[in-house]
Amino acid sequence: MTGPLFETMYETFYNLAGPPFHNTPNSRFFFETEQHKEALAKLEYTVRNRRGFALITGDIGSGKTTLSRTLISRLGQDAKTAVINNTRVSSQQLLELIASEFGIENSVAGDKVKLLTSIKQFVTHQHTMDRAVVVIIDEGQCLTIDEFEEIRLLTNLETEAHKLVQLLILGQPELRQTLRHPRLAPLIQRIVMYMHLKPMSFEDMTRYIAFRLVRASKGRPNVDFSREALRMIYARSEGVPRVVNLVCDNALLVGYSRNTQMVDSQVVDAAITQMLPNLDLESTDQFGEVGGPAADMLEEELDHGRRL
Ligand SMILES: Nc1ncnc2c1ncn2[C@@H]1O[C@H](COP(=O)(O)OP(=O)(O)OP(=O)(O)O)[C@@H](O)[C@H]1O
Ligand SMILES: [Mg+2]
Incomplete structure (x- = not known):
C-alpha cells in the first residue's frame, strides 16, 4: 500500500479532512497554550x-x-x-x-x-x-x-x-x-x-491533542484517547509538541490498522515501540x-x- 493512500484511509476512518499531527509549523494549527x-x-x-x-x-x-x-x-x-x-x-x-x-x-x-x-x-x-x-x-x-x-x-x-x-x-x-x-x-x-x-503541561497537551483533531476534522473527529493513553503520551513526549505529534500520528496509524477508534494504552504502547528510541538528548x-x-x-x- 502506498503512503498517501494509507494516509487518506486513516483520515477517512477517523472522519478527518487532513493529517492532524503533521510536524510542520502551520499557523492554522497553532494552539494557544x-x-x-x-x-x-x-x-x-x-x-x-x-x-x-x-x-x-x-x-x-x-x-x-x-x-x-x-x-x-x-x-x-x-x-x-x-x-x-x-x-x-x-x-x-x-x-x-x-x-x-x-x-x-x-x-x-x-x-x-x-x-x-x-x-x-x-x-x-x-x-x-x-x-x-x-x-x-x-x-x-x-x-x-x-x-x-x-x-x-x-x-x-x-x-x-x-x-x-x-x-x-x-x-x-x-x-x-x-x-x-x-x-x-x-x-x-x-x-x-x-x-x-x-x-506543555499535561492539561495543555490534552487540550492540544483535542484541538488538532478538531482542526483537522470534517466536523467531529471519530476518535477517542483514553486517560491512560494520554498519560503515556505525556511520559514519552515530556510535553514537547513535536514529539506529541509523532506519538499521536503513530498511535492513529496503529488504531487504524487494528480497526479501533479508541486510542488506549495498548495502542499507544505499540505506537511508542515503533518509534525511534529516546536518544536521551541532554538538555x-x-x-x-x-x-x-x-x-x-x-x-x-x-x-x-x-x-x-
Ligand atoms: N502552539 C502550537 N500549536 C500547534 N502546534 C505546535 C505548537 N507548538 C509547536 N507545535 C508543533 O510542534 C512542531 C514543532 O514546533 P516548531 O517547529 O515550531 O519548534 P521549534 O521550537 O521551532 O523547534 P526547533 O528548535 O527544532 O527549530 C511543529 O511542527 C508544530 O506542528
Ligand atoms: Mg524551529
Whole structure:
C-alpha cells in the first residue's frame, strides 16, 4: 500500500479532512497554550508599537518557528517580514539575505554601504506607509558574534519615538550563551521582550491533542484517547509538541490498522515501540552556570524584558 493512500484511509476512518499531527509549523494549527498565547501577544505588541527587539528561546520542538509563523500571519498586510533560517552565512551575506527577503534589488550586493543605504530607504518608505518592518532570525543559536553585531546596525534605524526595524530572534537555549559575550552588550540592552518556551503541561497537551483533531476534522473527529493513553503520551513526549505529534500520528496509524477508534494504552504502547528510541538528548540549557559581568547584565536585561 502506498503512503498517501494509507494516509487518506486513516483520515477517512477517523472522519478527518487532513493529517492532524503533521510536524510542520502551520499557523492554522497553532494552539494557544498559556505561554504560547502570552508570547504571541507580547510579540505582536512589540511589533505594533515599534518597540524594537524581542528574543524567544526554547528547547528543540517547543514551538518557536510555529510561533513566528503565526505572528506573521497575524500581522498580515501591516508588516513586511524577512525570515532568515539559513544562518550559516557570512555577516555580509546576512545583510544581503535580509535585503533580498524584502525584495530589495540585488545590484547593491557586495557593497555594504550601498546595501545599508538601500535597506534604510526601504525601511523609511515602509514607515511612511505605516507598515512595520520585521526581521525574524530563526535558529539564532547558529549565529556568530560577528553576525549579531551586523544585525545591530539594523536596530540603529530609528526615529525619535520608534524603532524602525523590529527584530525577533528565536533560538535554542544555548543562544543565551552567545548573547552573554561582552561585545554584544549594546545589543542585549535593546531587548524589550524575552520569553523562554517550556514544554506543555499535561492539561495543555490534552487540550492540544483535542484541538488538532478538531482542526483537522470534517466536523467531529471519530476518535477517542483514553486517560491512560494520554498519560503515556505525556511520559514519552515530556510535553514537547513535536514529539506529541509523532506519538499521536503513530498511535492513529496503529488504531487504524487494528480497526479501533479508541486510542488506549495498548495502542499507544505499540505506537511508542515503533518509534525511534529516546536518544536521551541532554538538555543544552546551561543558563546560570556561567558567571561574569556580561552574564549578570544579560540576566538583568532579560528580567527587564519579562516586565514588558
Ligand atoms: N502552539 C502550537 N500549536 C500547534 N502546534 C505546535 C505548537 N507548538 C509547536 N507545535 C508543533 O510542534 C512542531 C514543532 O514546533 P516548531 O517547529 O515550531 O519548534 P521549534 O521550537 O521551532 O523547534 P526547533 O528548535 O527544532 O527549530 C511543529 O511542527 C508544530 O506542528
Ligand atoms: Mg524551529
